[in-house]
Amino acid sequence: PIHPRAEPALPPLTHFFSAFSPPPDNRCVQSRAKSCSECIRVDKECSFCTEESFDEPRCDLRENLLRYGCREASIVYMRGEMRTDINTRLQRTQVAPQGMFMRLRAGEEMSFNMDVFQPLESPVDLYILMDFSYSMSDDLDNLKSMGHNLADFLQALTSNYTIGFGKFVDKVSSPQTDMRPEKLREPWNNADSPFSFKNVIRLTSNINYFSQELRKERISGNLDAPEGGFDAILQTAVCKDKIGWRKDSTHLLVFSTESAFHYEADGTNVLAGILARNDEKCHLDSRGTYVYDTKQDYPSVPTLVRLLGQHNIIPIFAVTNHSYSYYEKLHKYFPISEIGVLQEDSSNIVELLRTAFERIRSKMDIRADYVPKALKTEFSSSMYQKTESGSFNITRGEVGKFKVRVKALEYVGGQHVCSLPEKDRQGVIHVKPTSLSDSLEVRASVVCDVCPCEQHAVFSSPKCNFHGDFICGQCICHKGWQGDTCHCSAELSSNKTDCIRPGDDKVCSGRGECLCGKCQCNLEGQAQRFDGDFCQYDVLQCPRTSGFLCNDRGRCSKGACVCESGWEGPGCECPTSNDTCIDSRGGICNNQGRCECGRCICDKASVYISSTCEISYSLAICESIRDCVQCQAWGTGNRRGNCSTCHLQVQMVEELKKEEASEHCSFQDEEDDCTYHYTLKGDPSILPNATVQVQKKKECPPGSFLWLIPLLIFLILLLGLLLLLCWRFCACCKVSRTVGFKEDHYMLRQSLMSTDHLDTPMVRSGSLKGRDTVRWKINNNVHKQGFASHAATANPKDLIPYGLSLRLTRLFTQNLTKPESRECEQLRKEVEENLNDIYKHIPGCHKLQQTKFRQDHTIVDTVLTAPRSAKTDIIKVTEKHVSHEAFNDLKVSPGYYTVTSDQDAHGMVEFQEAVELVDVRVPLFIREDDDDEKQLQVEAIDVPTGIAEIGRRLVNITIIKEQASSLITFLQPAYSHSRFDKVAKIPVLREIIDNGKSQVTYRTRDLTAKDGRDYVFAEGDLIFQPGETRKEVQVSLLELTEIDTLLHNCQLKQFAIDLLHPKYGAKIGRYPQTTVTIADPGREAKFFLPGQTVRRERGSPKGRLGAPLNPNAQALSSRKIRFSWFPPPGKPLGYKVKYWIQGDPESEARLIDVKSPSAELSNLYPFCDYEMQVCAYNAVGEGVYSDIVHCRTLEDVPSEPGRLAFNVVSSTVTQLSWAEPAETNGEITAYEVSYGLVNEDNIPIGPVKKVLVEDPKKRMVLIENLRESQPYRYMVKARNGAGWGPEREATINLATQPRRPLSSEFIALPGWGAGEAGAVPGDFLHHPSASSHPALSTMLITLVKGACGASCFLPRETGAEAQPSIHLPHGVPSSTEHLLNGRVDFSGSSGTLTRATNTSYHQMSSHVQQEHRVMGSSSLTRDYSTMMMGHGEYSRLPLGVPDTPTRLVFSALGPTSLKVSWQEPHCEKEVQGYSVQYQLLNGGEVHRLTIPNPGQNSVVVEDLLPNHSYIFKVKAQSEEGWGPEREGVITIESQVDPQSPLSPVPGSPFTLSTPSAPGPLVFTALSPDSLQLSWERPRKPNGAILGYMVTCEMLHGGGEPRNIYVEGDNPETTLTVPHLSENIPYKFKVQAKTTQGFGPEREGIITIESQDGGMVPISHSSLDPHFSGKGFALTAKPLVADGMLMTTQRVESASSTLTKQVTKEFVSRTVMSSGTLTKQMERQFYEA
DSSP: OOOOOSSSOOOOGGGTOOSSOOOTTOHHHHHTOOSHHHHHTTOTTEEEEOOTTOOSOSEEEHHHHHHTTOOGGGEEOOOOEEEEEOOTTOSOOSEEOSEEEEEEOTTOEEEEEEEEEOOSSOOEEEEEEEEOSGGGHHHHHHHHTTHHHHHHHHHHHOSSEEEEEEEEOOOSSTTTSOOSHHHHHOSSTTOOOOOSEEEEEEEESOHHHHHHHHHTOOOOOOSSSSBOHHHHHHHHHHOHHHHTOOTTSEEEEEEEESSOBOOTTHHHHHSSSOOBOOOOOOOBOTTSBBOOTTTBOOOOHHHHHHHHHHTTEEEEEEEOGGGHHHHHHHHTTSSSOEEEEOOTTOTTHHHHHHHHHHHHHTEEOEEEESOOTTEEEEEEOSSSEEOTTSOEEOOTTSEEEEEEEEEEOSEETTEEGGGSOHHHHEEEEEEEETTOSOOEEEEEEEOOOOOGGGGGOBTTOGGGTTSEEEETTEEEEOTTEESTTSOEEGGGTTOOGGGBOTTOOSBGGGTEEEETTEEEEOEETTEEOEESTTSOEETTOSOEETTEEGGGSEEEETTEEEEOTTEESTTSOEESSOGGGBOTTSSBGGGSEEEETTEEEESSOOTTBOTTSOBOOOHHHHHHTHHHHHHHHTSOSTTTTOGGGOOOEEEEESSOOOOTTSEEEEEEETTTTEEEEEEEESOTTSGGGOEEEEESSOBOOOOOOTTHHHHHHHHHHHHHHHHHHHHHHHHHTTOOEEEEESOSEEEEEGGGOOSSEEEEEEEEEEOOOSOEEEEEEEESOTTSTTHHHHHHTSOTTOEEEEEEEEEESSOOOGGGGOTTSHHHHHHHHHHHHHHHHHHTTSTTOOOOEEEEEETTTTEEEEEEEEEGGGHHHHHHHHHHHHHTTEETTEEEEEEEEEEEOSSEEEEEEEEOTTOOEEEEEEEOOOOTTOOSEEEEEEEEEEEEESSOEEOSOEEEEEEEOOOOSEEEEESSSEEEEEGGGSEEEEEEEEEESSOSOEEEEEEEEESSSOBTTTBOOOEEEEEEOTTOOEEEEEEEBOOOOHHHHHTTOOOOEEEEEEEEEEETTEEEOSOSEEEEEEEOTTSOOOOOOTTOOOOOOOOSTTSOOOOOEEEEEEEOSSSOEEEEEEOOSSOOSEEEEEEEETTSOGGGOEEEEESSSEEEEOSOOTTOEEEEEEEEEOSSOBOOOOOOEEEEOOOOOOOOOOOEEEEEOSSSOEEEEEOOOSOOSSOOOEEEEEEEEBOTTSOBOSOOEEEEEOOTTOOEEEEOOOOTTOEEEEEEEEEETTEEEEEEEEEEEGGGSOOOTTTOEEEEOTTOOGGGGGGSSSOOOOOSSOOSOOOOOOOOEEEEEOTTSSEEEEETTTOTTOOOOOOOOTTSOOOGGGTSSOOOOOOOSSSOOOOSOOOOOOEEEEEEEEEEEOTTSSOEEEEEEEEEEOSSTTSSOOTTOOOOOSOEEEEEEETTEEEEEEOOOOOSSOOOEEEEEEEETTOOOOEEEEEOOTTOOEEEEOSOOTTOEEEEEEEEEETTEEOOOEEEEEEEEEOEETTEEEEEOTTOOEEEOOOOOOSOOEEEEEETTEEEEEEEOOSOOOSOOOEEEEEEEETTOOSOOEEEEEEOOOSEEEEEEOSOOTTOOEEEEEEEEETTEEEEEEEEEEEEOOBTTTBEEEEEEEEOTTOOSSOOBOOOOOOSSTTEEEOOOEEEEETTEEEOOOOOOOEEEEEOTTOOEEEEEEOOOOOO
16 A cells, blocks of 8 residues: 655655556656656656646656647657767868767767778877896897888888887886995996986987987896886876877887886885875976886876877887787787787897788777766777777778767666766767877767756645645645645545445455545556556456457556557457458458458358458369369269259350459369369359359360380380390499498597597499498507507406497387487387397396487497407397397397497498498597597498498598696586576586686577577677686576466476587586576466476465565575565465475474565575575465575685694604595685794794695695704694684694604694603694594504513514503593503513403404584594404403394495395394494485394385485394494485486486495515505495405506406405515505496505514505595504514595594513413504
């Protein structure tokens, strides 16, 4: 409802709203302007009606006001004006016209033509500005000798020229110039004092004077490389008189240098103190020296561009190769400029100037100076082409035609132009071509006048009852009064009796509000829905024609259509003119009817009467009387002998006359094969009017020649016999033909290839009769030496995918291209069943997958996985069945097949009868690891069928792989936009590999949405400048037409956008196309995708509400999102918003209730994806929920990095590494490492040095030149898009740490107390904050033979008398049965060890102790503690409890189903059942399956999400309880539906992901030159393990790497490696292999060290750079021989979170006094 306002009061409602909904683009009505001046400022087309009795909206389009009854004289309409000013005092000019006057309304555009004459020859002023720094001394010497050469060059250009010279260096101040007195006098030997700029030679035509003065010049010098040339250029431009620029000449400025340039703000940042901004004024003294160089800053680039343009100066940059890149970018900012490469001694400057001047002469730039802010200018030409810089390529000596457009803006900076100061709304624009002195002056202003009627206002007018002012035909009421004549005060407005319609009890029919006795009807949005005195009429209830209200030719007012002029009728369906009733003679309805509502109502109805009551002749009329004509004229035809039923009047004539009003008919008489002709006049259905004229003479074929038939038959038989004899003769002579490739070589660029295959033409010459088939093959990488032998050495048992192509004997239909169609699904099933039945007899073959069809006589492409050794059998079986034309019941075409392996392909093509050319479709084996240039070879092998011989046998294919400079892709493969958005904005991203310019073309294409009806076709180029990474494609969306709305056209509207033709080294990335879905709001969907839920709405206005429209979410901060929407039709009481983290179940959503159509969601996780939707509710209940909207919160600063790890190289060098922050809160972009000295109290005592690591993946730095024996504090912090996070600190003294370069690593953690320092070697300093996690270091123990006659283990560095005590971290269980809080003491001087505990442990497996999920990032951290098993009293599980299931195997049954299998664990008692638990790896609901049957060792899990990782845990149960769990992580990879990312595409292929890295590497020394390597199977096998690839190589180079393939899949694999060298570090790598390929590597570094006394210790460290696995472990195994010890350590990480675990084992044997050998202890501890 409309409520009264205080001042001014509202006039009647009808003054503001029309009785029909205004067009959405009618800004005049939508503005609801209250005054005339306000109205005419809304839009340039708006007019205002001042007629007092006018009841429609006064502010409207002029034609609408006239239509609604406003008189022409009462309409106020401001028009813009334009006229030409002629300057009669000018004698000549090169620009016409010389002046223009313009007044434009806001938003209005005017244009006029401008003529410009550029003569063939014009005066030239050439000013040379040269760098006089010392490095240009040889250039100056050459220039001195070129004075006359320059003169000759200028004379060749023009007879009227001048030449001048200036020099520059830099500001005479530190640090640009050496300020020592002796250097200020003479910076170099025989050099002038430094200066900024000097005008040496004023422009002169005396070339001798120029040469003499130039020879006097000496070089100068400065300190820094960039020079102060910008100061010199500015002074050259603004000091017009002192330089000597002439008015009517072409001004050329040659800027010569070999250095870069200083620009604005360099003076502020580099010089001591703050300099003022350049004032753009001339500051040359009487000697031509620039004196303000130390008083003001350098000018900016835009300043130079503007000033050179204003003074008609064209720069030519003559620079050396050293600085060319700087000036190449700079010169593009100038509309006309040139750049050339200057030789090091400037010897080519004359040639450079000649080339530059020729280019400049063909260009012209037109610029507009002093343009007010409210105006905009643009120049174009139909004669000349515009360059990239905005100039025109012209032809001298002719008059150029240009068009000048001037547009008045509506808003500037969000402010209407009429509210701007006057100087910003009007002014004199100087339109000036470069190189000309003449210009065009345009006096332009924006019309912001006040309406004339407002200047004649009647204050306190009697027309307004003296309570208001009468202005422009309406009353503007005083405060407290309202109504159209200000007759109603606020206290009188309570009477509502006059607003109740007789017979009704509701005020204003319940559709409005009563104000001052008149109804103010309710609005719907911006439009008027009801009208009438009592709001009793609905403006949508008028008659409709073809679905359009009032036939779209009128408006609905008070329940009836008010038609536009020229239309009438209840629904404005009838035109008032008779134009549609005019017949072919120009009459009305052929005088046989009357014209009503634009249609002829004929007096006599007939099927032969047209819409204009004329006889409509057609072939049907001829046919209808054909039998009667034959019967009456010739006595033949179907009615022969029964012509009495024909009532036609037949006239036989000699010749038919062609008349317009008759129809000419011709038919053949079956009796004699003669053709007869007749015409018809009149209407055949009206007997008296039908007259038929028949031509007497028929047209008959020549006479009969039946006697020739036997002769012809004889001749044909004779000819056939002769042909047969000829064929036999030719066959005997063996007429041969050849087949071969058309070309012998193809050169392909990979960046331009659209497919991974090539159609290679093969031609057949000679006789084309008969059929030939040709076998062919192609080999990959033939350019590599020994490629054939390398393929032969590959493991024959390796499973590889074979591509198989066959041609089916059936027609191709479009449904076969749609995988979801029933026809495609049935054919796919038939193909796979028959082919699987054939190939299953080949050992090792798997079932077919990825079957699809293409439109080439229905060719099927599929993939068969089989061992490498099966290739020959596959080819033989395929060729056999192709020759039989069937694979069981599957019919195929003979002569065509292709079998593709990983490095070659074999196939066959067929030449059918008369076929000369076929294409051989060969695969190109495109791989990421291909060489930059690789070669393939196609060979035609033989012709198994036919007589052809092979001609050109070989084809070589070369593929050049260009390294992409950038990858351009859509952000995602599908988008959805509402029509309310009006524009679909689709982001395009560029990943920069080599920074530079990139370009790609985009183009839309129709799917179900149609161009021009649903959206506007868009095509263009996206140009990424250096550094740009994001662009946007904008496609305009069209509103739903009314006819579509009425017909309920609810088909899902989609169109596609393709990325095409990448340029400048770019390549198309992951998503080359995207699909845009146009959502039609407020409509129930009738097209559903798989998995969608159908919600139906009731159509009753009193039913439930529809879904809110156009929901939109925008992140406000890292913890807030604003969610807004449009209200649905109806009157909602409020809204319910639910939101949840993307990936979580919707049942965990949070729900809030709001009253307005927006909500602010707070307390969210940073950088986290959320999903949300909203519904409206009313008294009936909740309405339909909107579509789900996705939004990600903004980034927040990251948490502190993970723990710091140090590799101590020496006492002054360390390698520092760290883990990614646990809560990244965004994408990490950099790390900062700080380190500095501290004292004993951990207080900094010196400067802190900082290192910036800009690659977030390289979390490691090498720190050198540290002070010996000094403690340092190291601090690391991370940065993302939100800024720097907190620091992680650690303090150590490197001198006290063990020095084992690159093989000894320890973790520095806060909180190791001083009293616990004995646990680590040396003095380990700690962070003041308390922590329960100790810092552990590797302790290397050697085996020494002592006097006891046996071996003893002693610490290698502490000696026999050390007494270390080891304490375990807080949080480890303290029960003595786990022996984790025990203690070992080394005491006594005899070198013996005292046993502290007597329990041995030798087996370990993992138990999950703690799990922590980090919201908003993709990291998942799990800490693992240890369960220990052995044979001691507390060393094993309770008797009868099952062990861990020994194996966990996954098999994918579909994109969402999985089979999980395991092996029965060892258990002394009977296993009673199993428990299977699984959940998403990144958290979520935990699912548990209980299996009571002990014999069931597998379970099938359904309804998994594709492309999501799941963690599975399996454990067994006996009567004693549950045993430990076995874990596995698996991912099913499958193609998903872009509209439903959690649903797979039906029929899409699915695979298991590759295995993770194997378990930790464990080394055991067997001898000084051999060791035993063992590892556990991968934590995530992701399928059946086929084997492992082991690589052994020397760490520092030397020798050939050894590759060993180990087959089998065991829980633990062992390999003996012989022939190693002592004291040489080796690197071992182990990879697991499944059918999907090799997984990531597990690395380990090992050294067998030999020492005196027979000691063979092993030093080992393990590093996993592929970030896969489960942690960091340090492991040592008991030795089986004296004198050998082994320690290991391993580093790895997963999910971008580095987790480190340390394991340490001590094994020692000692001999007691009794001579017995006692096993002392084995100690493990884990720090997670």
